Amino acid sequence: MYLTGTMRINEKGHLEIGGIDAVELAAEFKTPLWVIDEQGFRENCRRFKEAFSAYGDSLVIYASKSLSCLALVKIAEEEGLGLDVVSGGEIFTALKAGFPMDKVFFHGNNKSREELVMALETGVGRIVVDNFYELELLNHICSEMGKKQDIMLRITPGVEAHTHEYIKTGQIDSKFGFTLPDGQALEGVRMALDCKWLNLKGLHCHIGSQIFEMASFRHATGVMMDFYATVKNELGLELDELDMGGGFGIFYYKGDEPCDPKDWAEAVMLTVREKADEYNLKMPRVIVEPGRAISGPAGITLYTIGSRKEVKGIRKYVAVDGGMGDNPRPALYGAKYTAILANKADKPVREKVSIAGKCCESGDMLIWDIELPTVEPGDILAVFATGAYNYAMSSNYNRLPRPAMVLVNEGKAEVIVKRETYEDIIRNDVLPERLRK
Ligand SMILES: Cc1ncc(COP(=O)(O)O)c(C=O)c1O
Numbered sequence: 486m487y488l489t490g491t492m493r494i495n496e497k498g499h500l501e502i503g504g505i506d507a508v509e510l511a512a513e514f515k516t517p518l519w520v521i522d523e524q525g526f527r528e529n530c531r532r533f534k535e536a537f538s539a540y541g542d543s544l545v546i547y548a549s550k551s552l553s554c555l556a557l558v559k560i561a562e563e564e565g566l567g568l569d570v571v572s573g574g575e576i577f578t579a580l581k582a583g584f585p586m587d588k589v590f591f592h593g594n595n596k597s598r599e600e601l602v603m604a605l606e607t608g609v610g611r612i613v614v615d616n617f618y619e620l621e622l623l624n625h626i627c628s629e630m631g632k633k634q635d636i637m638l639r640i641t642p643g644v645e646a647h648t649h650e651y652i653k654t655g656q657i658d659s660k661f662g663f664t665l666p667d668g669q670a671l672e673g674v675r676m677a678l679d680c681k682w683l684n685l686k687g688l689h690c691h692i693g694s695q696i697f698e699m700a701s702f703r704h705a706t707g708v709m710m711d712f713y714a715t716v717k718n719e720l721g722l723e724l725d726e727l728d729m730g731g732g733f734g735i736f737y738y739k740g741d742e743p744c745d746p747k748d749w750a751e752a753v754m755l756t757v758r759e760k761a762d763e764y765n766l767k768m769p770r771v772i773v774e775p776g777r778a779i780s781g782p783a784g785i786t787l788y789t790i791g792s793r794k795e796v797k798g799i800r801k802y803v804a805v806d807g808g809m810g811d812n813p814r815p816a817l818y819g820a821k822y823t824a825i826l827a828n829k830a831d832k833p834v835r836e837k838v839s840i841a842g843k844c845c846e847s848g849d850m851l852i853w854d855i856e857l858p859t860v861e862p863g864d865i866l867a868v869f870a871t872g873a874y875n876y877a878m879s880s881n882y883n884r885l886p887r888p889a890m891v892l893v894n895e896g897k898a899e900v901i902v903k904r905e906t907y908e909d910i911i912r913n914d915v916l917p918e919r920l921r922k
């Protein structure tokens with residue numbers, strides 16, 4: 486289950502990815518190391534694109550918050566995807582990667598004036614307006630710049646998805662979007678129509694992340710389409726587009742049972758069609774924004790095993806050379822991961838250990854109680870499904886330099902993000918003159 490894309494166990498009994506032995510990758514590029522399987526990443530893009538286009542007019546946009554860097558944004562473009570961005574930094578990355586800006590959707594619940602100006606100047610295709618304040622601000626900036634902008638409104642549909650509390654977003658009590666059940670959403674649409682510099686193309690919702698139940702997506706799509714009917718009845722407006730967000734779940738750990746992208750496409754697209762028929766609405770163009778499901782399974786992280794400690798009768802701790810700095814998800818969400826020893830991938834399980842990170846924090850535990858072959862210093866641990874929200878949420882906590890990221894394909898490895906150096910760590914530090922004695 487954990488071997489995806491081009492991953493396999495090779496003749497040496499080592500993990501291989503992109504046609505390269507992971508042990509050799511660790512030796513050449515050092516650890517910790519983020520490794521992205523190019524074919525895996527591309528296949529994931531294609532699976533979503535094909536699944537949705539089979540049902541009609543649709544656009545899959547890659548949620549770059551899950552993993553944004555020039556090379557991967559460029560690959561998403563080559564695969565014909567649009568791009569979801571949430572900050573000036575992500576817009577800048579898209580721009581520098583030469584991404585067609587008309588296929589960029591700009592999200593966020595508190596976009597700054599500077600970011601909105603940047604979006605307008607760079608020709609971002611859609612700005613997904615989150616709230617009344619932003620609607621007025623954007624209309625004002627557009628009037629100042631004399632530029633009309635296509636927008637969508639983010640709607641909070643009041644749909645509870647079954648996922649971690651911190652990554653649910655569709656429930657009424659959420660910081661995101663115009664709430665639907667209390668009438669804010671209709672008011673938002675009415676106001677957007679009065680903004681003469683804004684052109685309302687459609688509505689967006691995103692109910693959360695790491696979701697396995699297609700019923701949640703079906704339900705949310707139904708609620709949104711009911712609202713499209715309300716908008717038509719109340720305001721005489723038929724919207725062109727519907728953006729159902731991201732959130733498609735992936736396998737991290739036993740019990741995670743991801744669906745096929747085709748199931749998601751069916752849940753969303755058939756519901757749109759049924760509701761369009763029921764209300765006699767035109768079929769909107771459907772947009773979806775998978776992030777984790779594209780980047781997540783395509784990535785692994787390699788670590789070198791260092792120290793060990795045994796608490797007799799309780800637990801064996803083995804520590805790696807990274808941790809919450811390169812993967813904050815276990816500490817933040819209690820996220821669980823699967824791992825193997827890349828250099829002993831064919832060896833039988835011998836002991837149960839817990840994998841500790843090297844940060845000065847008791848909570849910096851990457852994996853609790855995992856069964857592995859005998860673990861020795863120098864072994865290479867490969868943690869699976871680390872492509873999404875690892876590099877993206879990494880930090881320099883404890884002044885640890887961030888690892889490098891390599892893209893592997895057909896036996897070749899290329900650095901796509903350089904390893905940080907100690908000089909990088911202090912590059913923005915300023916020592917005031919008076920302290921330089
Ligand atoms: C608006 C929006 N779209 C898309 C995504 C991508 O979600 P995921 O990575 O779960 O597919 C997110 C993050 O949850 C989001 O907030």
Ligand SMILES: N[C@@H](CCCC[NH3+])C(=O)O
Pocket residue numbers: 550652694695814873874878
């Ligand atoms: N960062 C979260 C997902 C949040 C998605 C962004 N809206 C995670 O690692 O699971």
